Amino acid sequence: MCIFEESDDYMIGKAQKHITCATCKARKDSLFCTFKDDDLDNLDQVKSCNFIKKGQSLFLEGGIPRGVYCINEGKIKIFTRGEEGKEQIIHLAKQGEVVGFRAMFSGDPYVVSAETLEESSVCFIAKNDFLDLIDTNTILRDGILKELSTELAERASFVTNMSQKSVRERLASILLILNNIYADEYINLSREDLANFVGTATETLIRLLKDFKDDRVIKTHVRKIEILDTNLLESIAGL
C-alpha cells in the first residue's frame, strides 16, 4: 500500500533520476526557498527522489513517521478517516509543499494519511536529516514555526466553516481554493474526493454541481471542472 513501507530501507526501489535542489523549479515556493549553495548541496546529499504513481500513499494514519516529503511535481491529498472509514480531506498539497513535517515534532504516529492524486515526483528527507537542518538553520526553523502557525489558523476557520456553513457555501469555498491549487488547469478531482473535501455525501455534491452548472458558475469537462465565475462563487461562499 504505502510504497515507503515496502522494505526496511524505505528509500530503495522507486528512486528515479535525481532532481538537483539548486535547479528545482518547485523550490522557490517551498520552505527551502532561502537556502544558499552550501545548504542546497547538503540537502541534495541527504534526500532521495521518487516517482510515484497516482493513488499511492506516502504515509498512513497510525504509521510511524520516518521523514518528510517535498513535492517536486503533482498533487497530494491529506486526509483522516472517520469512524465509518469515510475520508475527510484536510488539505490538498501541490508542488513546492513539504508534507508530513508536523509528525517530526509531535513524537506520535501520523494522524493523517497522504496519497497522490496524480502521478507525482516527490523527494524524501529522513527525519534525523530534517531535524539537523532545523537545528543548523534558523531561517528554516522560523519558516517551520510560521508554517505550523498558519496551518493552525487555517484549520480553525475550517472547523468554523464546517459547523456553520451550508454544504452549498462550503462547496463554493472549496472550489475557490481548488481553483488556486489547479491554477491554469481545470480542477481534476473525483466527485468522491470533492465530496470528502467539502464534507458531504457524493450524491449531494453531484446535485450541487448540477445547480452550479445550471447557474453558469462552473462548466464540467467530463470529470474536470472549469470555474467560470469566481465572483459569483465568492458571493455564494459568503465571502
Place this chain on the structure above:
Amino acid sequence: MCIFEESDDYMIGKAQKHITCATCKARKDSLFCTFKDDDLDNLDQVKSCNFIKKGQSLFLEGGIPRGVYCINEGKIKIFTRGEEGKEQIIHLAKQGEVVGFRAMFSGDPYVVSAETLEESSVCFIAKNDFLDLIDTNTILRDGILKELSTELAERASFVTNMSQKSVRERLASILLILNNIYADEYINLSREDLANFVGTATETLIRLLKDFKDDRVIKTHVRKIEILDTNLLESIAGL
C-alpha cells in the same frame, strides 16, 4: 472590551500581586515546566500578572498580537466568529496553558479571540521577550514545536468530527473533553457556550442534554453539568 488594549501600555492598570514563577503551581503543566532557576528569574522579570474578571477578552480576532498569556488560574475560551457572528469555540484553555503564542510566529493578526469564562489570573509576556526566550532555550523551542504540532493534529480530527458525526455524538465527545478540563468540579458553561463548542443551535443542545439526563448519562445542577457515566458517553461518541 479587551483589557489589554485599554491603553498603549497594555500592562498598566490591572496588574495585581506578582506571582513568582518558581512557586507557581500551574507551571508544572506548562511549556515552562523545564525551566531552571536562571530561566525562571528571567521569566519573572519580563512578565506581568493580571487578575481578570469573567467575560473579559484577552485578545480579539483581527487584533495585533502583542505577546502571550500564561494562565495561572481560570478558564479561557478560544473561538472564532462565522459570517453571522455566531461563535465557534475551538479550544478551552485551563491553568498552565499558554494562549496566543501561535500568533507570535505567523506575523498576522489574531484569527481567534480569547475570553475568560470565569475570574482568572493570567500572566503576560511581551512578544519580544517571548521570542528571546525561544532563541535562547532550545527545550522551550522544541516544546513549542511539539505543542503546535499536537494542536494541528487535534484540529484535523475536530474537522472530521464536525463533518461526519451527528450533533449527539459531538456533544458526547465534547462532554468527555470538558470532564477532563473541569477535572474534579462540575462542568460550568452556559448552554450557549456549550452549543458553540459542539457547533449546534442552543435549542438543539438543550434537547440533547435532556435526553442525556433521561438516560442517566449526566445530571444537571442548574447550569452546571455532572457526568455520571463516562463509558456510556464514550459509546455514544463512537469511540
Place this chain on the structure above:
DNA sequence: TCAAAAATATGACCTTAGTCATACTACAAA
C-alpha cells in the same frame, strides 16, 4: 473492440437538526 467495472447521475424518501414563537426559571438590581 467489447465486456466489466468504476464513476457519475437522478429519483424517492426520511431523518436530523435548524428556526421561530413562546413560556418558564434563576439571579441581580432597585
Place this chain on the structure above:
DNA sequence: TTTGTAGTATGACTAAGGTCATATTTTTGA
C-alpha cells in the same frame, strides 16, 4: 420583596441534506 433581564426550556414547523435504489456514462483491461 418586586421587577427586569438573561438564561434555560419546550413546542411546532420546515428545510437541508443523508440514504438507498437504480440508471447512465466513462474508463479500464482483456
